[in-house]
Amino acid sequence: MDEKFVLEVKRLEKELDEGLFFRSNIPQGYGLGSSGALVAALVLRYLVKAKHFKDEMKVLTIHKIRELKSALGELESHFHGVSSGLDPLSSILNEPILYKNQQEIITAKLPLTSSENENVIFLLDSNCPRTTSNMMNRFSELYGQEDFNTKFNQYVINDNNETINNFLNLNVDAFYDSLSHLSAFQSEYMRDFFPEHLHKDLEDGLKSNDYYLKLCGAGGGGYVLGFTRNWKATQAKLKDYQIEEIYRY
Numbered sequence: 001m002d003e004k005f006v007l008e009v010k011r012l013e014k015e016l017d018e019g020l021f022f023r024s025n026i027p028q029g030y031g032l033g034s035s036g037a038l039v040a041a042l043v044l045r046y047l048v049k050a051k052h053f054k055d056e057m058k059v060l061t062i063h064k065i066r067e068l069k070s071a072l073g074e075l076e077s078h079f080h081g082v083s084s085g086l087d088p089l090s091s092i093l094n095e096p097i098l099y100k101n102q103q104e105i106i107t108a109k110l111p112l113t114s115s116e117n118e119n120v121i122f123l124l125d126s127n128c129p130r131t132t133s134n135m136m137n138r139f140s141e142l143y144g145q146e147d148f149n150t151k152f153n154q155y156v157i158n159d160n161n162e163t164i165n166n167f168l169n170l171n172v173d174a175f176y177d178s179l180s181h182l183s184a185f186q187s188e189y190m191r192d193f194f195p196e197h198l199h200k201d202l203e204d205g206l207k208s209n210d211y212y213l214k215l216c217g218a219g220g221g222g223y224v225l226g227f228t229r230n231w232k233a234t235q236a237k238l239k240d241y242q243i244e245e246i247y248r249y
Contacts, residue, residue, distance in 0.1 A: 004049060004053070004067075004071070005043070005047065005071040005075075006047070006048045006049075007042065007043070007046040007047060007048065008046045008047075008048055009046075011046060012042070012046050022038055022041060024037055024038070027129070027222075028129065029129035029130050029131060029132070029221070029222055030125075030129060030216075030217070030221075030222035030223045031130075031132075031215075031216040031217025031218060031219070031222040031223050032123075032216070032217065032222070032223060033087035033088075033090070033091065033217070035076055035079040035080065035083075035087070035088075035132075036072075036076060036083075036086075036087025036088040036089075036090070036091055037087070037088070037091050038079075039072055039075045039076045039079075039087075039088040039091075040072070040088040040091035040092045041091075042075070043072065043075070043088070043092065044092065057092070057093070060093070060107070062103075062104060062105065062106065065089070065093075065105045065106070065107075066102075066103070066105055068085075068089060068092070069084070069085040069086065069089045069105060070085060071085070072085040072088040072089050072092070073085025073086075073088075075088070076088055079132070080131075080132040080133040080136065080218075081133045081136060081137075082136060084099075086099060089105075093107060095107040095108070096108045096109075096110055098164070098168075108168060109168075110168070110247070110249075111167070111168065111170050111249045112249065113247065113248055113249055114248060114249055115248060117248060117249060118228070118229055118230055118231045118232070119172065119228070119229050119231075119248065119249050120227075120228050120231040120234070120245050120247070120248045121225070121226070121227055121245075121246055121247040121248075121249075122225075122226045122227075122228070122231075122234075122243050122244060122245050122246060123216070123223045123224070123225065123226070123243065123244045123246055124198075124213065124223065124224045124225075124226050124238060124241050124242075124243045125223060125241060125242040125243070125244075126194075126195045126197075126198060126221050126222060126223065126224055126241075127242075128195045128220075128221030128222070129221055129222060130218070130219075130220035130221035130222055131220075132217065132218045134220065135193065135218035135219050135220040136218050138193070138220075139193075139218070139219075142190075148189060151185070151189065152185075152189075155181065155185055156182065156185055159178050159181045159182040159185070160182060162174070162178040163175060163178035163179055163182055166178055170249070172229070176209075176212070176227070176229060179212045179214070179227050180206065180209065180212055182212075182214055183202070183205070183206055183212040183213060183214050184206055186202075186214055186215055187202050187203060187206060190215065190219070193215055193218075193219030193220055194213075194215070194219065194224070195220075195221055198213070198224065201213065201237075201238060201241075204237065205226075205237075208237075210228060210230050210233050210234055210237060211226055211227065211228035211230070211233075211234040211237070211238070212226070212227045212228075213225070213226050214226075214227075226238075226243065231245070231248075
């Protein structure tokens with residue numbers, strides 16, 4: 001790891017022995033970046049050159065963001081095998097991250113919120129915690145199959161990019177159209193990444209176009225990310241689950 005990101009491990013060990021703990025409202029195994037938040041906290045507290053680092057981060061460049069992402073990814077990899085570093089990066093910067101490619105990683109500005117509209121992004125609790133590394137291994141196996149690999153690269157990456165661009169530019173109709181394609185692909189080719197009791201609800205959303213569900217994090221359980229332009233109808237249809245509004249626009 002770069003010498004800029006050396007941690008005071010002995011100090012950490014000492015404070016752990018003295019009862020140090022990490023308080024967080026992010027549930028573990030739910031796809032919301034609990035390990036990323038912990039890594040960010042460790043870096044901000046135990047980085048040898050923490051003050052210099054914090055001063056540097058006041059003026060962001062693509063190079064700094066890319067360098068930080070790499071170091072954070074290496075640290076977070078100790079939790080579940082392989083990490084992109086994006087979760088702890090977002091936690092440290094306290095900004096949404098737009099990952100265009102390995103060379104272009106920038107912070108993004110979300111559309112303005114609106115309490116009057118029915119366009120809502122929400123979290124659905126599957127009540128099934130999962131282990132990230134297991135699901136990542138499962139995806140790696142699947143991605144190693146030529147047929148899935150071809151379809152994933154051809155459809156998912158394109159639909160995902162279109163979905164993000166349409167959301168950031170508030171092209172609402174195109175946004176939901178891209179989402180439906182993305183959700184449909186996951187329903188057909190990645191169904192076993194959703195808990196079995198959610199399969200019918202996943203299909204119902206696609207058929208009715210009232211809402212769309214997609215995997216959050218590695219899948220396998222935890223939270224599922226939902227999108228709807230009819231929040232009241234969606235709440236009624238998913239009344240058996242705990243769902244939480246996180247963004248309305």
